[in-house]
Amino acid sequence: MEDQFIKAAGLIGDATRAAIMWTLLDGRAFTATELSIAVNTSPQNISMHLGKLLEANLLSVEKQGRHKYYRFSNKEVAYVVEAMANLIPKPEISSKTKSENYAPVKYCRTCYDHLAGKIGVALADSLLEQKIIIEKNNTFEISPEGQKWFSGFGINIEEARKQKRIFLKPCLDWSERRYHIAGSVGTLLLNKMLEQDWIRRTTNSRAIIITGKGEKEMLKSFKIVV
Amino acid sequence: MEDQFIKAAGLIGDATRAAIMWTLLDGRAFTATELSIAVNTSPQNISMHLGKLLEANLLSVEKQGRHKYYRFSNKEVAYVVEAMANLIPKPEISSKTKSENYAPVKYCRTCYDHLAGKIGVALADSLLEQKIIIEKNNTFEISPEGQKWFSGFGINIEEARKQKRIFLKPCLDWSERRYHIAGSVGTLLLNKMLEQDWIRRTTNSRAIIITGKGEKEMLKSFKIVV
DNA sequence: ATCATAGTTAAATCTGTATTGAAGTATTAC
DNA sequence: GTAATACTTCAATACAGATTTAACTATGAT
Structure with a gap:
């Protein structure tokens, strides 16, 4: 061995x-x-x-x-x-400087079962900015308005809370060094997007592609330009 | 980078x-x-x-x-x-002991000569919950009821105390990041389980497999679902 | 005080393997 | 068909860096 x-x-x-x-x-x-x-x-x-x-x-x-x-x-x-990438001392993030030369896929990959990569981070930012989720000493919480938002998006928050697994937690992505959304809520978001055909999984890869529809919807819902 | x-x-x-x-x-x-x-x-x-x-x-x-x-x-x-250790092709696992997220190294490996990994941590939790052992400013102690429990399990605590090596101490496991039980008590527990054929050592690996008997007994004694 | 053990440092050597150069096959384009 | 592109194979070479030889410091045991 x-x-x-x-x-x-x-x-x-x-x-x-x-x-x-x-x-x-x-x-x-x-x-x-x-x-x-x-x-x-x-x-x-x-x-x-x-x-x-x-x-x-x-x-x-x-x-x-x-x-x-x-x-x-x-x-x-x-x-x-x-894991090796995580050994690297973290640089501070100069948010927009490097966004140009982004390889299409580093771009939007799934981190296990939630959205990571650039899109995942932008999404978390957007939800935070819209006060749908709120950061509170290093955890994320869902605001009352957020709860409405999620149910409008077709996600039942109460249901998610019941699951045994961690409900909502920030997850530091190695490639972005910024938080994105993990936990059952992260998974639900990912699944909803797949279901709505905003994004599609690629075979044999963790990369995800964004559909034309997803492009429009993400701009609409999150002000994310993809 | x-x-x-x-x-x-x-x-x-x-x-x-x-x-x-x-x-x-x-x-x-x-x-x-x-x-x-x-x-x-x-x-x-x-x-x-x-x-x-x-x-x-x-x-x-x-x-x-x-x-x-x-x-x-x-x-x-x-x-x-x-993560690298997990790249190594896994030795075949008997269907009885297979559990969903089986990872030979993380799962139930021995940390020196006591139980670490997922099972070790769950065990420590269970013993703490049952107040068989008690945490007291970062050390573990055995309660009076615990002493009885151990002797019922076939472990003579007084004997263990006499040994020169550390009697009982929490040990932080890399893979689980939670405490499990080291020291002579940890070793005795491990040995007892081996002796009773709850678990078996695998050759050439730190991993340990849980037998069908062990599965049942662990559920019974510790409420651990393996 | 003396010796043994634990570990380090520095220069000399050695060696595995990455790289290069040259030549080959397979596929697509024209 | 011919040419160009994508990739591979093989032998020759180069070289980084691992290992060895040797001499050193520091701590502990007697």
Whole structure:
């Protein structure tokens, strides 16, 4: 068991491969060439590294014509990379500076079963600003008006409160370093959006895409420009 | 940000350092010499590697006389190592003991020689709730009724008290972040459970599996649903 | 005071493996 | 068909950094 652990650590530990993992963390699938550009090395070299990661089952690949799309092969792998990302000392967030060069997917991925990524954070901001939820010493609470809002959105808050799992809690996303909404309310929000086809899950990835409808509705309900 | 990620990955990625991390995963603090033995390399080499891990704040050290005790510097580090441990292909689990969120390492692992992981924490909770043990300014004590309970369980508390090692102490588990029971009482509990075939050790792993009998008994004695 | 143990530091060496260069196959475009 | 793109394979090379050799400091035991 130990040697397998060491092998896994070594695989991720190489600088080029770590850069690959970092790139893939946004949930998208990348082609070998894209990765070689992102990581700034030769295609041959990328090919070799991808081979090793595939062999170890850290990545999986899907062939489409002459392209090969690589992604994390399972969520456990993503967790390792995320856990590592969390080791990084947190920078202060200069909110709008980096929003330009956002990769489409770092953009709106699901953090387990709630919305994280840029959209998740923007959503939390919006709900806070509209006083639908209120921050109170590091927890979130739902205001009386908020309760109305949620039921208008088709979410029964009383129902959510009954569930055993944590009701509503701020969840710090590694990629955004800002709070978004987890807990049963987070899940309900996510599900409602899926149900209404504002967003769609992609297969084999934690990334989520926003539909045309979602784009309009998010602007309307949350003043979020996606 | 990316370069810091790569640096962190590289630090854990070296075989010797990975072995150090693996060793430290059980939660104990180790001296440099102990680590050099566990990892099978020279003291000089260990010293060099520990220096790097310290420098990067992945480990912290405490000096005691001529010994230096190394441990993970924070839970984030432990999470990375645990997440990596979870990458390792799981040994097959008998259907009886399978439970939904089975993760070999987190689930029910031994922390040195007592029960940690999910079960260990639940157990401590149960014993506290039943007032078998009592928390008193960050230590655990056994109540008079508790003493009876333990002897009913086949554990002689007076015997345990005589041992030189720490009798009973709360131990913070990395994976659960809640206290469980260490000390000689913790060991006795663990051994008793093994003896009664409530749980079984797996070869080559810290994980422990719960037997069908254990499942029933734990529910009965501790109201723990496994 | 002396010796053993614990750990560190510095320079010399060694080695695994990442990278590169050259040549190959497969697919799409024209 | 030919050319271009996407990716792989193999042998040759380069090099970071792990390990070793050796000499050192600090603490504890007798």
